[in-house]
Amino acid sequence: MSSGKRRGFGIDFGGTGIKGAPVDLVEGEFAAERVRIKTPASSTPENVAEVFAELLAEFPDVDGPIGVTVPGVVRHGIVRSAANIDDAWIGADADTLFTRALKRPVHAVNDADAAGLAEVHYGAAKGQRGLVIVTTLGTGIGTAFVYDGMLLPNTELGHIEVDGHEAEARMSNRVREEKELSWKHWAKRLTTYYQTLERLFSPDLFLVGGGVSKDFEEFGPLIEVDTELRPATLLNKAGVIGAALYASEHA
Known part of the structure; x- marks a missing residue:
């Protein structure tokens, strides 16, 4: 360089x-x-x-x-x-x-x-205007809100209540692995999560990050939301x- x-x-x-x-x-x-x-x-x-x-x-x-x-x-x-x-x-x-x-x-x-900033400036959401909600699906669920390139820190929306449960307690990738959920079953849970975020915040784009994003084609198309949903590209x-x-x- x-x-x-x-x-x-x-x-x-x-x-x-x-x-x-x-x-x-x-x-x-x-x-x-x-x-x-x-x-x-x-x-x-x-x-x-x-x-x-x-x-x-x-x-x-x-x-x-x-x-x-x-x-x-x-x-x-x-x-x-x-x-x-x-x-x-x-x-x-x-x-x-x-x-x-x-x-x-x-x-x-x-x-x-940090992952959200990287994806918006250099990755899958580069050039995206409006509100981008980045979700990292891993041991828990991390979230980042970036509006027109500016970070709104510490949203922590993996801890919101969805259907009477903390979201990440039912919808994280760790839960998928531990419960041996099929992609279809997990996508149904994720649909409930993303629809909740959609109703509350009306984002312009969802980005799905975390290591499991490399398997996005297995579950992403099964998630039913009106907002565009893309896999993150910078991974680890x-x-x-x-x-x-x-x-x-x-x-």
Whole structure:
């Protein structure tokens, strides 16, 4: 990549792995090969910060702000929820902790929000006007709202009640796998979920992300909604790319 192009650096913190790479912020692509380190068994903020520092050491030429994803609500750099991570994250000032650990400015963002930013700026929703609702179907259900390219953070609509149940408790990809649901049965559940979001928010586009989006043709056409529904395209790159973009916008 030529020196005239903008670069950033993103780190995607997940339950099993922590991934990072420099990012070409013009093209929305990795500027070097991604590095992945296993998430520590005790994934407290301090232990994760040590892994971040280890990962960043693999890229000695990187400077500038770092973006990191956190699987929880992040408000002004402070983590407010921890549905699938260590409870020690609740109330942690992630921006300050990671800035000290990495010795450069760090900006934390919800993981689904990072994926949403990446998809709208570089992926399946590039150039889309109006409201895009990005959903990540995985262990839970993450959501991101992006309106005309601007992020409305921390929507967390995997936790809304649908038919008397928390949505992700019946409709996540983990539930599909654990219950061995057929694509058709799962799509019926997802129809109820997306129709609920449709009634509440009248989006211009739904994007379906998460690892299962690679199988979109198996279930996507079976979901009955009026709003256009597309699979995300950046897959497991979205978190890193979106985190780097978020940090550049908040530097």
